[in-house]
Amino acid sequence: MTLIERSFNIGSMRHKDENKSESIFNAAIQLINEHGLAETSMSKIAKKAGVSSSTIYVYFENKEDMLNKLYLSIKKKMSLEVFYDYDDSLSLQSAFEHALRKYINFILTNKDEFLFLEQFSNSPLLHKLSLKEGLDFFEPIFNLLEKGKIQNVFKQVDTNLLHMFMFIPAMQYVKIYIGGQIEFKQENLNELIQMTWDALKA
Amino acid sequence: MTLIERSFNIGSMRHKDENKSESIFNAAIQLINEHGLAETSMSKIAKKAGVSSSTIYVYFENKEDMLNKLYLSIKKKMSLEVFYDYDDSLSLQSAFEHALRKYINFILTNKDEFLFLEQFSNSPLLHKLSLKEGLDFFEPIFNLLEKGKIQNVFKQVDTNLLHMFMFIPAMQYVKIYIGGQIEFKQENLNELIQMTWDALKA
Amino acid sequence: MTLIERSFNIGSMRHKDENKSESIFNAAIQLINEHGLAETSMSKIAKKAGVSSSTIYVYFENKEDMLNKLYLSIKKKMSLEVFYDYDDSLSLQSAFEHALRKYINFILTNKDEFLFLEQFSNSPLLHKLSLKEGLDFFEPIFNLLEKGKIQNVFKQVDTNLLHMFMFIPAMQYVKIYIGGQIEFKQENLNELIQMTWDALKA
Amino acid sequence: MTLIERSFNIGSMRHKDENKSESIFNAAIQLINEHGLAETSMSKIAKKAGVSSSTIYVYFENKEDMLNKLYLSIKKKMSLEVFYDYDDSLSLQSAFEHALRKYINFILTNKDEFLFLEQFSNSPLLHKLSLKEGLDFFEPIFNLLEKGKIQNVFKQVDTNLLHMFMFIPAMQYVKIYIGGQIEFKQENLNELIQMTWDALKA
DNA sequence: CATGAATGAGTTTTCATTCAT
DNA sequence: TATGAATGAAAACTCATTCAT
Numbered sequence: 001m002t003l004i005e006r007s008f009n010i011g012s013m014r015h016k017d018e019n020k021s022e023s024i025f026n027a028a029i030q031l032i033n034e035h036g037l038a039e040t041s042m043s044k045i046a047k048k049a050g051v052s053s054s055t056i057y058v059y060f061e062n063k064e065d066m067l068n069k070l071y072l073s074i075k076k077k078m079s080l081e082v083f084y085d086y087d088d089s090l091s092l093q094s095a096f097e098h099a100l101r102k103y104i105n106f107i108l109t110n111k112d113e114f115l116f117l118e119q120f121s122n123s124p125l126l127h128k129l130s131l132k133e134g135l136d137f138f139e140p141i142f143n144l145l146e147k148g149k150i151q152n153v154f155k156q157v158d159t160n161l162l163h164m165f166m167f168i169p170a171m172q173y174v175k176i177y178i179g180g181q182i183e184f185k186q187e188n189l190n191e192l193i194q195m196t197w198d199a200l201k202a
Numbered sequence: 203m204t205l206i207e208r209s210f211n212i213g214s215m216r217h218k219d220e221n222k223s224e225s226i227f228n229a230a231i232q233l234i235n236e237h238g239l240a241e242t243s244m245s246k247i248a249k250k251a252g253v254s255s256s257t258i259y260v261y262f263e264n265k266e267d268m269l270n271k272l273y274l275s276i277k278k279k280m281s282l283e284v285f286y287d288y289d290d291s292l293s294l295q296s297a298f299e300h301a302l303r304k305y306i307n308f309i310l311t312n313k314d315e316f317l318f319l320e321q322f323s324n325s326p327l328l329h330k331l332s333l334k335e336g337l338d339f340f341e342p343i344f345n346l347l348e349k350g351k352i353q354n355v356f357k358q359v360d361t362n363l364l365h366m367f368m369f370i371p372a373m374q375y376v377k378i379y380i381g382g383q384i385e386f387k388q389e390n391l392n393e394l395i396q397m398t399w400d401a402l403k404a
Numbered sequence: 405m406t407l408i409e410r411s412f413n414i415g416s417m418r419h420k421d422e423n424k425s426e427s428i429f430n431a432a433i434q435l436i437n438e439h440g441l442a443e444t445s446m447s448k449i450a451k452k453a454g455v456s457s458s459t460i461y462v463y464f465e466n467k468e469d470m471l472n473k474l475y476l477s478i479k480k481k482m483s484l485e486v487f488y489d490y491d492d493s494l495s496l497q498s499a500f501e502h503a504l505r506k507y508i509n510f511i512l513t514n515k516d517e518f519l520f521l522e523q524f525s526n527s528p529l530l531h532k533l534s535l536k537e538g539l540d541f542f543e544p545i546f547n548l549l550e551k552g553k554i555q556n557v558f559k560q561v562d563t564n565l566l567h568m569f570m571f572i573p574a575m576q577y578v579k580i581y582i583g584g585q586i587e588f589k590q591e592n593l594n595e596l597i598q599m600t601w602d603a604l605k606a
Numbered sequence: 607m608t609l610i611e612r613s614f615n616i617g618s619m620r621h622k623d624e625n626k627s628e629s630i631f632n633a634a635i636q637l638i639n640e641h642g643l644a645e646t647s648m649s650k651i652a653k654k655a656g657v658s659s660s661t662i663y664v665y666f667e668n669k670e671d672m673l674n675k676l677y678l679s680i681k682k683k684m685s686l687e688v689f690y691d692y693d694d695s696l697s698l699q700s701a702f703e704h705a706l707r708k709y710i711n712f713i714l715t716n717k718d719e720f721l722f723l724e725q726f727s728n729s730p731l732l733h734k735l736s737l738k739e740g741l742d743f744f745e746p747i748f749n750l751l752e753k754g755k756i757q758n759v760f761k762q763v764d765t766n767l768l769h770m771f772m773f774i775p776a777m778q779y780v781k782i783y784i785g786g787q788i789e790f791k792q793e794n795l796n797e798l799i800q801m802t803w804d805a806l807k808a
Numbered sequence: 809c810a811t812g813a814a815t816g817a818g819t820t821t822t823c824a825t826t827c828a829t
Numbered sequence: 830t831a832t833g834a835a836t837g838a839a840a841a842c843t844c845a846t847t848c849a850t
Contacts, residue, residue, distance in 0.1 A: 020813095020814095034326070035326055036239075036325050036326040036327060037239070037240055037325075038238075038239050038240035038325065038327075039326070041839075041840060041841080042840080042841060042842080043839085043840080043841085051814085051815090052814070052815045052816070053815090053841090053842085054814075054815055054816080054817095054842080054843075054844090055813080055814060055815065056842095057841095057842065057843080058812085058813060058814065058815095062841075062842075063841070063842090118324060119324045119325075122320055122321045122324050123238050123239075123240070123321075124236075124237060124238040124241070125238065125240075155393065155396075155397065157390070157393040157397070158384070158390055158393075160378070160383075160384055161375070161390060161393060161394060161397070164371055164374050164375065164378070165371050165397055165401070168370050168371055168374045169366055169367050169370055169371065169401075172366050172370045173363070173366060176362070176366070181362070182360065182362050185360075188359070188360055188363060191357065191359040191360075191363060192363060194357075195357065195359070195363070195367055195401040195402070196401065198400045198401050198403070199367075199371075199397040199398065199400050199401035200397070201400070219830085222830095222831095243822070243823060243824075244823075244824060244825080245822085245823075245824085253831080253832085254831065254832040254833065255824085255825085255832090255833095256825085256826080256827085256831070256832055256833075256834095257830085257831055257832065259824090259825070259826085260830065260831065260832095264824075264825075265824065265825095421809080424809095424810095438730075439730060440644075440729050440730040440731065441642075441643070441644050441729075442643055442644035442729070442731075443730070445843070445844060445845080446844075446845060446846080447843085447844075447845085455810080455811085456810065456811040456812070457811090457812095457845085457846085458810070458811055458812075458813095458846085458847080458848085459809080459810055459811065461845090461846070461847085462809065462810065462811095466845075466846075467844095467845065467846095522728055523728045523729075526724060526725045526728050527642050527643075527644065527725075528640070528641055528642040528645070529642065529644075559797065559800075559801065561794070561797040561801070562788065562794055562797075564782070564787070564788050565779070565794060565797060565798060565801070568775055568778050568779060568782070569775050569801055569805075572774050572775055572778045573770055573771050573774055573775065573805075576770050576774045577767070577770060580766070580770070585766075586764070586766050589764075592763070592764055592767060595761065595763040595764075595767060596767060598761075599761065599763070599767070599771055599805040599806070600805065602804045602805050602807070603771075603775075603801040603802065603804050603805035604801070605804070626834095626835095647818075647819060647820080648819080648820060648821080649818085649819080649820085657835085657836090658835070658836045658837070659820085659821085659836090660821080660822080660823090660835075660836055660837080660838095661834085661835060661836065663820095663821070663822080664833090664834060664835070664836095668820075668821075669820070669821090810850100811848105811849100811850085812848105812849100812850095813847100813848090813849095813850105814846105814847085814848085815844105815845105815846090815847085816844100816845105816846100817843105817844085817845100818842105818843080818844070818845100819841100819842080819843065819844080820840100820841095820842090820843100821839105821840080821841090821842105822838105822839085822840070822841100823836105823837100823838085823839075823840080824836105824837105824838095824839105825835105825836090825837100826834100826835085826836085827832105827833105827834090827835085828832100828833100828834095828835105829831100829832085829833095829834105
């Protein structure tokens with residue numbers, strides 16, 4: 001909390017605090033990326049967030065609930081930043097490239113959130129429901145892909161396959177870059193986008 | 203151990219029981235896939251494996267060590283089954299398709315092992331070293347890809363990029379199939395292989 | 405509070421709401437019978453009573469205070485319903501039988517209150533003071549028993565012994581009936597009353 | 607552990623220890639009588655018993671299991687001490703008096719165990735099964751009562767009623783004596799036994 | 809009077825691991 | 830080699846209570 005925020009807060013210190021929820025989320029993301037889901041306890045999260053661990057239970061039902069809400073909140077943030085300004089007038093290829101670049105840019109500049117998503121996606125704590133809800137945020141992309149199939153620009157295959165090919169290699173690329181196994185090159189990125197396009201193209 | 207099994211063991215200097223190690227591995231894989239890494243304790247593994255939990259510490263230094271050894275053992279098994287019979291006389295495309303199909307076949311018929319790999323790959327318990335060692339098993343594939351680049355059949359891009367594009371979509375496809383989000387179709391598989399080829403092709 | 409309820413309250417100096425106190429008591433009784441004293445928390449009581457848990461602390465000092473007040477309130481209610489109309493003109497045996505039947509009837513028709521009493525009577529949270537105060541409500545009965553001793557109808561033994569023999573078997577009978585271990589029969593009841601009388605009779 | 611016991615134990619310190627189970631039971635009984643079931647935590651029991659609280663879970667599944675096993679163990683001990691030497695040659699009244707006196711003597715000299723039983727009997731943690739099993743220990747008494755009915759010495763009423771009248775007043779007497787509300791007199795005891803007999807007698 | 813938010817201290821239980829045998 | 834018993838440390842979560850509004 002900055003000094004200014006603090007002063008705004010004086011009159012309402014006993015009201016449920018967006019900040020608190022936020023700092024719990026941030027603490028969780030950081031710890032999980034640093035030490036893994038299994039090693040991240042509620043009390044460690046609380047300590048890092050600067051609240052009592054019982055306070056977490058004011059905001060969330062239990063650990064599972066907290067993680068699922070965090071998952072959805074990140075998915076939503078991502079969707080808002082990445083897909084909201086989809087421009088209908090662009091050519092299909094431009095739209096495709098635009099969306100993919102924005103997505104890659106998002107995960108590159110929100111590494112922590114992205115890595116949390118990746119780790120949590122493999123956990124049995126992720127509810128089927130959250131998974132589904134999370135996918136919904138990609139709706140504009142599904143529309144794009146369907147349009148591409150209709151225009152015979154993309155292959156006539158299951159849209160899930162197109163969707164998968166569009167994002168999974170990019171995600172993996174960012175993951176191994178973050179993991180230090182390769183170094184990031186703009187050139188690689190362009191190649192990756194080209195390869196993705198080639199995979200989808202009819 | 204039956205008498206017969208025992209007699210087979212006679213010539214062996216080591217007393218440690220390959221079977222026991224094996225059943226610990228199997229128990230671990232099953233439990234981790236069922237309940238997640240975080241929820242799988244040594245004592246549960248021991249119970250499922252039919253040994254005392256102290257016995258696990260005869261075979262492995264600690265939990266981390268056990269999981270890393272399990273990781274490498276699966277990677278090795280996979281490598282043996284999938285890449286050992288790489289046939290040099292095949293055309294590049296045939297070799298590519300052959301390898302990819304064998305890989306997909308392996309993970310489809312060894313779902314538990316595959317899912318364990320996926321879950322453990324995202325865990326900080328996975329040692330850098332194991333990760334690297336795990337990659338080594340793909341060496342024949344790296345050779346294939348290099349050859350393809352030299353012959354100008356594949357794009358002139360970082361071989362890691364080629365490797366990534368070759369396997370990651372297939373893995374993701376199997377994962378969402380196992381997760382019940384799509385149904386398996388031979389047709390999809392053929393399309394996937396074609397898309398993969400298109401992505402790599404120069 | 406509706407407007408009408410509010411207007412009924414006009415003449416009262418106290419703002420504390422008899423209803424609210426009542427619903428806290430009811431919630432407590434129900435929960436304690438259902439799950440036991442140990443498992444009944446203030447917040448669960450509050451939730452069931454439809455108030456905030458901090459509201460309970462407006463009415464009571466703390467949990468102990470609340471339980472003791474509840475205890476006394478039930479004892480009082482019982483005393484009012486059971487012993488207030490003690491009829492001096494009745495013969496001793498009629499008075500005895502009348503009182504005992506009324507008591508049994510009360511605990512049969514107020515099972516929850518009765519069971520709470522039983523459970524709380526064994527708790528160290530029950531203050532000595534409350535216990536003593538609770539006994540006072542039985543004063544008419546002590547008078548009856550003393551009179552019986554003077555008239556040589558009852559045994560010349562410690563009045564506490566008479567009192568105990570008068571009520572304890574009846575209470576136990578109702579308890580095991582409520583617990584489902586026996587079924588209720590009017591016949592049993594008559595026998596029980598006879599046995600009680602025989603125990604007391606000189 | 608005495609010095610002698612200790613020396614006997616030297617060679618077997620890693621074998622499940624009857625003593626340990628015993629000291630957990632004793633700690634539990636004492637604490638529950640002192641502070642109530644609700645206030646007695648596993649860690650307090652462990653501390654008092656001189657073991658780690660995790661050790662309790664080596665011997666019992668959970669708190670409920672521990673308490674139920676303790677309940678049955680006391681019931682069994684009581685049954686062994688009180689009813690095992692039932693003498694068939696005695697007259698009914700002698701047998702009745704003998705059993706009742708032995709019972710009263712047992713609860714007077716095992717106050718802690720008795721009070722635990724009383725407190726736990728009212729708890730929802732007491733399993734129906736344990737309750738039933740606990741009653742079984744009274745079998746010799748049920749036989750006695752049945753015989754008395756056949757011989758027309760006792761009233762022709764439900765045996766449960768006879769059983770109840772035989773023990774409940776005695777138990778209550780001991781309870782209020784322990785609670786300090788009355789003082790113990792041999793004379794009272796004799797009166798109590800006479801009253802009990804009068805209640806049962808045909 | 810009434811309450812939502814907050815929390816320190818506590819709960820039960822499980823964990824990975826050790827150790828004597 | 831194999832193990833049953835034991836445990837300190839930590840897990841997730843709940844509790845009675847307070848406090849600012």
